[in-house]
Amino acid sequence: MSVFGFINAAGLLAAISMLGACDNIRPPRTGAKPSPVAAPSDGAGPVVAPAAAPSGQSAGFTPPGHDQIPDGPYGDIVRKGRDIFTDTRTHAGEFVGNSLSCGNCHLDAGRLANSAPLWGAYVRYPAYRSKTGQVNNYTERLQGCFMYSMNGTAPPAGSEVLVALETYSYWMAQGAPVGAQLPGAGYPKKFKPPQPPDYARGEAVFVENCALCHGEDGQGQSAAGRQVFPPLWGPKSYNWGAGMHQLDNAAGFIKANMPLGRGGSLSDQQAWDVAMFMNAQERPQDPRFTGNLADTRAKFHDDPNSLYGLEVDGRLLGSDPIR
Numbered sequence: 436m437s438v439f440g441f442i443n444a445a446g447l448l449a450a451i452s453m454l455g456a457c458d459n460i461r462p463p464r465t466g467a468k469p470s471p472v473a474a475p476s477d478g479a480g481p482v483v484a485p486a487a488a489p490s491g492q493s494a495g496f497t498p499p500g501h502d503q504i505p506d507g508p509y510g511d512i513v514r515k516g517r518d519i520f521t522d523t524r525t526h527a528g529e530f531v532g533n534s535l536s537c538g539n540c541h542l543d544a545g546r547l548a549n550s551a552p553l554w555g556a557y558v559r560y561p562a563y564r565s566k567t568g569q570v571n572n573y574t575e576r577l578q579g580c581f582m583y584s585m586n587g588t589a590p591p592a593g594s595e596v597l598v599a600l601e602t603y604s605y606w607m608a609q610g611a612p613v614g615a616q617l618p619g620a621g622y623p624k625k626f627k628p629p630q631p632p633d634y635a636r637g638e639a640v641f642v643e644n645c646a647l648c649h650g651e652d653g654q655g656q657s658a659a660g661r662q663v664f665p666p667l668w669g670p671k672s673y674n675w676g677a678g679m680h681q682l683d684n685a686a687g688f689i690k691a692n693m694p695l696g697r698g699g700s701l702s703d704q705q706a707w708d709v710a711m712f713m714n715a716q717e718r719p720q721d722p723r724f725t726g727n728l729a730d731t732r733a734k735f736h737d738d739p740n741s742l743y744g745l746e747v748d749g750r751l752l753g754s755d756p757i758r
């Protein structure tokens with residue numbers, strides 16, 4: 436049984452605080468000790484939530500708190516959008532093909548700087564995207580998230596799900612300058628490691644710093660049917676078309692936010708190494724797959740940040756697609 440078997444989703448923060456305090460949680464197989472991720476082990480101090488201790492936090496914009504969502508019909512849609520964002524399967528399950536929620540990668544319900552916050556995104560659309568070769572509006576951007584990050588299908592424009600997510604983003608971005616690249620928007624992906632990323636070193640980083648929560652097999656952990664720690668690869672993860680499969684996005688996200696509660700603790704090299712290890716595992720096929728791996732790589736993955744279609748550690752990535 437999972438050491439987190441007794442935790443429900445609402446107890447997640449309590450669980451994280453316990454990781455530092457509890458003696459009977461076993462270290463991963465290296466024998467590395469789980470590092471404390473929370474403040475005082477007497478349990479009296481404040482829990483270090485991801486929102487409270489992000490690394491490199493340099494947000495030029497502070498979004499409103501959830502207690503500021505207004506009453507009435509507008510507030511109702513905002514709350515609906517927040518619920519979809521933080522528990523996507525429950526509230527928009529028909530469009531979701533894995534066990535992730537939007538909020539797993541956009542932390543603090545899409546509020547956290549350096550975690551591609553919604554307030555940083557909303558004000559920058561419509562925007563040209565090289566991925567689609569077109570100017571996309573915000574609705575189209577959200578549809579892409581469902582197809583790739585959520586390995587599902589795009590909700591139709593104007594559907595309740597997309598309207599709610601747009602309204603939630605609009606509400607969160609109130610007062611943010613339109614068209615600006617705000618500090619803390621996106622993931623901090625513009626840093627490079629001293630050496631090229633390395634699979635074996637990345638595996639060691641994973642075993643020591645990630646497996647405790649995400650599982651030795653990277654499949655995450657669930658309790659009472661709910662995903663408490665999300666999977667990093669395999670059939671329940673993001674697919675080969677998702678932004679997180681790109682090494683720069685993954686390294687930036689990991690460097691700023693992981694291990695959860697200890698963002699900024701890995702070196703640049705460690706963040707890139709573990710991003711490579713994570714993204715050199717199999718995951719669901721790119722929905723744009725043309726039927727031929729080399730062709731699909733040439734068309735959609737002609738980028739040093741993508742390992743799709745390449746051979747790493749003896750495996751030809753994307754050739755064993757889990758659908």
Ligand code: HEC
Nearest residue numbers: 535536537540551555556580581584621622673678679684
């Ligand atoms: C597996 C992680 C993951 C999941 C799950 C995920 N996203 Fe994202 N999202 C990303 C990545 C990576 C990017 C690209 C960020 C970049 O290019 O800087 C992104 C980009 C975005 C953007 C544009 C951000 C910007 O600054 O331009 C929005 C909006 C967004 N996601 C919304 C969502 C929504 C809504 C969901 C759920 C339906 C979702 N995401 C699920 C990883 C994820």
Ligand code: HEC
Nearest residue numbers: 538539540542644645648664665666667689693694695709
């Ligand atoms: C203390 C537990 C914990 C540790 C240790 C940890 N994570 Fe996470 N990780 C989480 C949780 C919980 C989330 C989802 C956050 C949320 O929903 O607010 C997450 C989200 C993620 C995501 C985005 C969602 C997904 O599944 O794709 C990635 C990628 C990730 N972690 C990678 C890592 C890596 C790499 C390490 C090691 C360097 C690591 N994590 C260490 C708890 C942890």
